[in-house]
Each structure stands twice: as structure tokens, then as C-alpha cells.
Amino acid sequence: MAKRAFNTIVIKVGSSSLTTSDGKLDLVNLKKIVTEIAALVKAGKKIILVTSGSIVCGAEKLGLGKPKTIPEKQAAAAVGQSRLMRQYEKAFEEFGLTVAQILITRDAIADRERYLNARNTFNTLLTEKVVPIVNENDTVAIEEIKIGDNDNLAALTASLIGADLLVLLTDVDGFYMKNEEGIPYFAAEIKEINKEVESAAGQPSTQLGTGGMITKLQAGKVCADAGVYMAIINSRKEGLLQQLVEGKQVGTIFLPKESKLDGRKRWLVHGLKTEGALIIDAGAETALLKNGKSLLPVGIKAVQGKFQAGALVAIADEDEKELARGLVNLSSKELLEVIGKKDVGEAVHRDNLVIL
Numbered sequence: 162m163a164k165r166a167f168n169t170i171v172i173k174v175g176s177s178s179l180t181t182s183d184g185k186l187d188l189v190n191l192k193k194i195v196t197e198i199a200a201l202v203k204a205g206k207k208i209i210l211v212t213s214g215s216i217v218c219g220a221e222k223l224g225l226g227k228p229k230t231i232p233e234k235q236a237a238a239a240v241g242q243s244r245l246m247r248q249y250e251k252a253f254e255e256f257g258l259t260v261a262q263i264l265i266t267r268d269a270i271a272d273r274e275r276y277l278n279a280r281n282t283f284n285t286l287l288t289e290k291v292v293p294i295v296n297e298n299d300t301v302a303i304e305e306i307k308i309g310d311n312d313n314l315a316a317l318t319a320s321l322i323g324a325d326l327l328v329l330l331t332d333v334d335g336f337y338m339k340n341e342e343g344i345p346y347f348a349a350e351i352k353e354i355n356k357e358v359e360s361a362a363g364q365p366s367t368q369l370g371t372g373g374m375i376t377k378l379q380a381g382k383v384c385a386d387a388g389v390y391m392a393i394i395n396s397r398k399e400g401l402l403q404q405l406v407e408g409k410q411v412g413t414i415f416l417p418k419e420s421k422l423d424g425r426k427r428w429l430v431h432g433l434k435t436e437g438a439l440i441i442d443a444g445a446e447t448a449l450l451k452n453g454k455s456l457l458p459v460g461i462k463a464v465q466g467k468f469q470a471g472a473l474v475a476i477a478d479e480d481e482k483e484l485a486r487g488l489v490n491l492s493s494k495e496l497l498e499v500i501g502k503k504d505v506g507e508a509v510h511r512d513n514l515v516i517l
């Protein structure tokens with residue numbers, strides 16, 4: 162493989178990296194992270210920071226303990242986001258760097274025009290040598306429009322701007338695989354996120370963040386499709402970020418796929434949420450996977466969920482293994498009337514279809 166060149170880099174800091182053992186904002190680690198990022202910016206790298214910690218930071222100020230209800234979490238996020246930004250702004254100022262706050266929700270990504278607009282904004286900020294600092298807009302994000310965790314948010318951001326590398330800074334050294342006896346061992350490189358890797362991920366591990374290894378693997382899949390390397394490294398150890406960017410082996414690195422999806426297909430497959438599923442027969446599977454054809458109603462066995470024309474749906478075989486995703490030409494109601502029939506147009510046009 163060619164030598165890795167990491168120029169545009171998204172760095173995600175998890176809540177666990179920004180919180181002390183007694184639940185306070187960890188300013189020492191925040192400053193350490195900023196110092197390392199500033200050095201990269203000075204060296205000419207384009208860096209986008211995705212930070213968690215608004216809820217933890219706001220809860221501390223409000224004396225809420227660990228907020229439980231959604232209004233409590235959203236109130237904590239509203240208080241915490243500005244506290245967090247204040248600290249980042251001060252820390253980056255020490256290095257003469259300007260920051261910008263970008264708060265994202267799923268709908269900003271799901272709408273193609275807004276998505277492209279966000280990309281232009283990022284590019285302008287990076288050209289101006291500003292460090293964009295991204296978080297989800299937790300205060301207004303309700304379930305339907307939520308990305309939900311910052312691992313996925315960071316991966317979507319990396320895909321959006323076509324980054325070379327996504328770094329997940331966390332409180333563990335990297336990813337652990339499990340051997341046949343179920344005993345964990347450290348994995349320096351993951352070539353592909355397959356079933357074996359997924360089963361090693363287990364349950365979300367941190368009490369503070371939303372993520373854990375499961376969301377990190379979801380992020381890894383988004384990155385793999387987008388041609389972006391992803392690394393998990395320990396946020397508390399000195400110098401790792403620098404070494405990683407220089408191409409040294411630190412933490413766990415996840416390799417991208419050799420042929421990445423183009424920008425629109427990436428947006429389609431990961432930017433949108435699936436609203437239903439189409440179960441297809443073996444003939445349609447061959448047409449899609451081998452012959453590069455569109456999906457026709459004749460090959461659809463069942464329609465799951467309720468959706469409008471234009472929705473993103475999963476396309477699965479009869480064992481419900483997801484094979485592809487695509488934007489449907491017909492609503493679920495219309496599809497139910499035509500499935501199994503010939504010569505009734507296309508259910509999903511090839512251009513709006515991504516094989517997984």
C-alpha cells in the first residue's frame with residue numbers, strides 16, 4: 162500500500178477524555194489535546210475537532226449529577242456547550258488560533274443541499290486556518306433528527322469533507338479482538354469490520370459518553386466507504402497524535418476500502434436513515450450484485466415499514482441480510498400493489514442504489 166499521507170484530519174474527543182474522575186471538566190487534558198492539535202495546524206494540517214462533553218460540562222455547572230431525562234440532558238447541553246467552547250477558545254488562543262463552533266443535527270446532513278452547504282463552510286474555515294469545533298446540537302435534537310453519538314457524527318463529518326483520517330481520542334489504547342477462548346488481545350490494524358470484529362466489540366464501555374466500541378465500529382464503516390483511515394488512540398498519553406499523523410503505528414488503525422464510494426453515494430448510504438426494507442429474491446440479487454441493474458418490482462418479495470417515494474430503504478435477501486441501500490421511486494403503499502409484477506417500472510434506480 163502507498164505511504165499514508167494524512168493532511169485533512171478529523172479528531173474526535175470523547176466525554177471520557179474531558180472528564181476528571183470526580184465528574185468535572187478535565188481542563189488539563191483539554192489543554193494537552195489542544196496543544197497537540199495546534200502543533201498539527203502549525204505544521205500545515207487541516208484539522209476539524211469534534212468534541213463531546215457538553216452534557217457532562219453543563220451537568221457539573223447545574224449540579225445535576227448524571228442527567229437522566231431528555232429535558233435535563235438538553236438543558237445541561239445548552240449550559241455546557243458554551244462553557245466547553247469558552248475553554249477551547251481560550252486554549253487555542255494561546256497558540257494564536259481561531260476556532261469556530263458548528264452544531265449539527267441529522268437533518269442538516271440528510272438534506273443534500275444543506276449537506277453540500279456545510280461542506281463549503283468547512284472548506285472556507287479550513288482555508289482561513291480556523292479550527293472548526295463540531296458537536297451535535299443536543300439542545301434541539303429530538304430522536305428523529307438525532308445522529309445520537311459523536312463517533313458517528315465525526316465519521317459523517319470526515320466523509321463530508323473527504324478527510325484522510327479520523328482519529329477517535331478515547332480512554333482506552335485501541336481496539337481489542339477476542340480469540341477463540343474469548344480472551345481479548347490488542348489489534349493494531351483492522352482490515353475490515355466483519356462479524357468477528359463486531360462480536361469482539363461487546364457493549365458500550367464508557368459511563369460518560371454515548372458510544373463505546375459499537376458506535377466506533379459504525380463510524381469505521383462510514384470511514385471505510387469514504388476512503389478515510391480511522392484510528393482509536395488513548396487521549397491521555399503524550400505524543401500519540403503526532404506519531405499517528407507521521408504514519409507510526411499507535412493505537413488501532415482501521416483501513417479504508419480500496420474502492421471508495423463517490424460523494425453522493427456516501428451521503429445516500431450513511432447520511433440518511435433507512436425508513437423501511439425491501440426483501441428481494443435470488444434473481445433480483447444477481448441482477449443487483451452481479452449485473453449492475455436497477456431493482457424491479459418483480460424481484461421484490463416483501464415490503465417492510467411505511468415510507469414515502471424518495472425514502473432510503475434497506476434491500477435485503479430472504480434471510481434479511483442487508484445487501485444494498487437505495488432511494489425508492491414509489492411509496493410503500495404503491496410498492497405493495499406492484500411487487501411480483503413485470504413491466505411496472507423500477508422500484509430503485511441504479512443511480513440511487515448502493516451495494517454494501
Ligand code: GLU
Nearest residue numbers: 213214215216310311371
Ligand atoms: N453530544 C454529546 C455531548 O456533547 C456527546 C455525545 C457522545 O459522547 O457521543 O455531551
